[in-house]
Amino acid sequence: MENQKTGFIPLYRSVLKQPWSKDVFLRTLWDNLLLNAARQPYTASFKGRQWPLQTGQLVTTSADLGLNLCDRNGQPTSRHTVDRMLDIFEREGMISRAGERRKGTVITITNYAAYAQKMDDLPANKGALNGEHKAAHNKPSNGAGLEGDAAHNHEQIAALKPAHHEQQGNNNNKNIKRSSLRNSGESRNDATEKFLSRYPEATDGIYTPSGKSWGTADDLKAARWIYQKLLVVNASLSEPKWVEWANTVRLMRTVDRRTHREICELLVWASEDDFWDSNILSPSGLRKHWDTLSTQRARKPKNSRASAAPLNFDNTDWAEGLLP
Template identity: 70%
Template structure:
C-alpha cells in the first residue's frame, strides 16, 4: 500500500532484450524518465517559467537528471554523461528533446500512450502519480480520483488483473514494436560498427549514427577551445552539437589543409575584430569566410610577421586545460 501512495508505471519485460539494457545507468535513466513524465496535460513551474506539458512529457536539465544517477559513493553523473545517454534514446527513437540545455528542455517519450493506456487500469495510480509529479515541480496534484479494485473482487482479483495487464502489455509491445524496432536498432548498430571499423580514430561518442559527421579527439579539443573563445564574445551562446563542430574542423584539416593551430589562431583574431567578432560564431562560419578573414588580417598587419606566442600548439596536448 505504501508503494501505491506514490503511484507506479508499467515496465515491459521486453526491455531486457534491448541492446542497451545491460547498462545500469541507461536502464535507470529510462525508468526515471517514465516515472517523471506527466500522465495528463499539466502545467509545471521550472526554472522560473511555466511549462505546459502534455502526456509523456517532462521538463528537466541534464544536470538534474545526473543528480538522480549516482555511483556507490554518491557521486552524481555529469551533465555530459547524461547528454550522451539521452542521445542513445534519441537515436533509438524512444524520446525527442526540445528547448535549451541551461533553462530546461522538454523531453517527450515516444509512444507514451501505450504506457498511459495501461496505467489507467492500474489500482491507485490516478491521484498518486499526478500528486507525485506535481510535487516534483512545486505544483499541486490535479485531483484525479483514486482508482481501486472493487471490494468483492478481493486480493485474487487484483493480482489477476495485474498479471493480465502485464501479459497484454508484453504481447502488444512485441506485436507492435518487435520487427520495426529491432530492425532499426540492428541496422543502426551495424552502420555504427562499420563506420568505427573504417574510422577507429573517431573520438568516443563524437559522431552521428550514420557516421556522416565525426571528428578525432584533437578535432574535439579544437571545437571546445573555439567554443570557450566565442563565449568571451557572446556569453549566451548555446552549447553546440560537438559532432558537427568536430566534423567541420576535420574537413578544414583534410580538405582545406589547415592545421589545428591555423584554425584556432584565425578564430582568435576574428573574435577580436570589430566586425567579424560578432559574425563568426562557429567553425562553419570560420571556414566559409576563411579567405576574407585572411585577406583582412594581412592588410591590418601590413605584412608584419604574425607572432605565434599567444598560443602553444607544439604538441598534441595543445588544448589541455582550456575547458574544465
C-alpha cells in the same frame, strides 16, 4: 511493496519524447543508472575501496555498465561505446561524472529526487488525489509523479484511469513487430560498427550514430577551445552541438588542408577584429569566410584590434598533442 523495499523508482513517459530514447541501448543504460543509484546516502564498497555516496549517485565503471548492455548473442557493450553514451547524457545535463574511469567513476543523476519521489509523497497529491485514485482502482496509488500544481490535479486524476488501461493494452501487444524492432536495432549497431571500422580515429572523438557528422578527439578539443574563445566575445553564446562543430573542424582539416593551429589562430584574429568579432561565432562561419578573413588579416587593417605578436599555444590544454 517488495519493489519499494528493494528501492524501486518510477519511470516516466516523457523519456520516450527524447530523441535519444529511440536508441534501445541508450534507453536501457538510462534505466540502469536510475535503478542502481543510491536511494539514500550510504558507503559503497567497490574495487577494494569505500565510496561515500549521496542520494542519486552510483559508483561504477564503463566496462561494468557494458556488462549489463548485451546484444541478443550475449555480447556486452564495449566500455568505449558506454563512454560515448554517457557523454550524451552529460551533454544533455542528465548526469555528471567524477573519478577515474577504470578505477571507479561516481555518476550523479541530476534531479534524482524528482525521479525517485512517489506521487503519494508529494504534498499537493496527498488526500483528495490518493482518495480519488483509490476509489477508481480500489487500491492506493504509487503513481509516476505527475507534474504541475494543485490546480491541475483534477485534470490529472481524470487522465490516470485511461492511461492505466492504455498501458495494459500496450502490454497485451508485446509480441507485435518485436522481431522487426530487434532487427532495426541490429542494423543501426551494424552501421555504427561499420562506420567505426572505416574511420577508427572517430572512436575516441564524437559522432552521430549514422556517421554523417564526426570528429576526432583532437577535433573536438579544438572545437571546445574555440567555444571558450568565443565566450569572451559573447558570454551569452549557447553551448553548441559539439558533433557538428567537431565535424566542421575535421572538414577544414581534411578537405581544406588547414591545421588545428591555423584554424584557431584565424579564429582568434577574427574575434579581435572590430567587424568580424560579431560575425564569426562558429567554426562553420570561420570556414565560410576563410579566404576573406585570411586576406584581411594579411593586410592588417587599421580597425583591427588583433595583436601582431604570434600566438602562444604552449600553455593551452587543447594544443597538447596537436602541434609539432
